[in-house]
Amino acid sequence: MKQDYFSANNIKYIDYKDIEILKKFLNSSGKIMNRKRTGVTSKNQRALASAVKHARFLGLLPFVVK
Amino acid sequence: MLDMEKEPGYGKMEDRVYEVGYILLPTFASEEVSSLSVNLKDIIVSFGGEFISDEMPKMIPLAYNMVKVISNVNHKFNTGYFGWIKFFMDPEKVPELKKKLDLDPNIVRFLILKTVKENTLASxxxxxxxxxxxxxxxxxxxxxxxxxxxxxxxxxxxxxxxx
Structure with a gap:
């Protein structure tokens, strides 16, 4: 992914409930991928990280995939 | 928009949009859940909140086991009813709402976030x-x-x- 996924799809607010989108940015063990892999802008990467963390808190995404 | 003019101290209306996401106990029947979400809306309104949008709680499998203490006994849950409500609220009232929801025996977990008025579900x-x-x-x-x-x-x- 070279281009920013969120600006390409016109997503202005990264929602913690959109787990299908958030899952694209997790690796097989459930960790958040780094910016080199995601290709997302710094601003969106920060928003993405907090959205994933909110989703984890509410049990929508796992903290760890065993 | 009229409120903005009346209360200049609180800033823009957009700054006061909040969302509460919650997980209800899976022990309820699916018919009871809608009335519980109505109760939550009433609580929000009682704190001066103004309803924007919501989603009815749906049974979901949780990504990990959650523990809730009910009458001094730990209960583990791996499913729950997940729902959310978006609303306008005075920022000073939000901590009070949090305290109220902390004491709610029907909620396993909840999260209050600042958000935007528009639909944010891109999918x-x-x-x-x-x-x-x-x-x-x-x-x-x-x-x-x-x-x-x-x-x-x-x-x-x-x-x-x-x-």
Whole structure:
């Protein structure tokens, strides 16, 4: 992914409930991928990280995939 | 917008949009859950909140086990009813709402966040990028395949077999 996924799809607010989108940015063990892999802008990467963390808190995404 | 003019100290109306996401106990029947979400809306309104949008709680499998202490006993849950409510609220009232929800025995977990008024669920607005341009390519292949003459195909196969 070279281009920013969120600006390409016109997503202005990264929602913690959109787990299908958030899952694209997790690796097989459930960790958040780094910016080199995601290709997302710094601003969106920060928003993405907090959205994933909110989703984890509410049990929508796992903290760890065993 | 009128409120903005009345209360200049609180800033823009957009700064006061909040969302509460919650997980209800899975022990309730699906009929009871809607009344519980109505109760939550009433609590929000009682703190001066103004309802924007919501989603009815749905049973979901939780990604990990959650523990809630009910009458001094730990209970583990791996499912729950997940719902959310978006609302306007005075920022000073939000900590009070949090305290109220902390004491609610029906909620396993909840999260109050600042958000925007508009619909933020992107997955409902568009179909995934990949599927959007894969399907037409398949169709065009099929359309090309139909007019091909059977005899020509047989000849080609014979030629390939002969080689």
């Amino acid at each position: 409902r607005r568009f179909v995934g990028r990949d599927s959007a341009y894969r399907r037409p390519s398949k169709k065009s292949e099929n359309e090309e395949a139909v007019p091909i003459n059977k005899e020509e195909i047989d000849k080609e196969i014979d030629a390939m077999v002969a080689v």
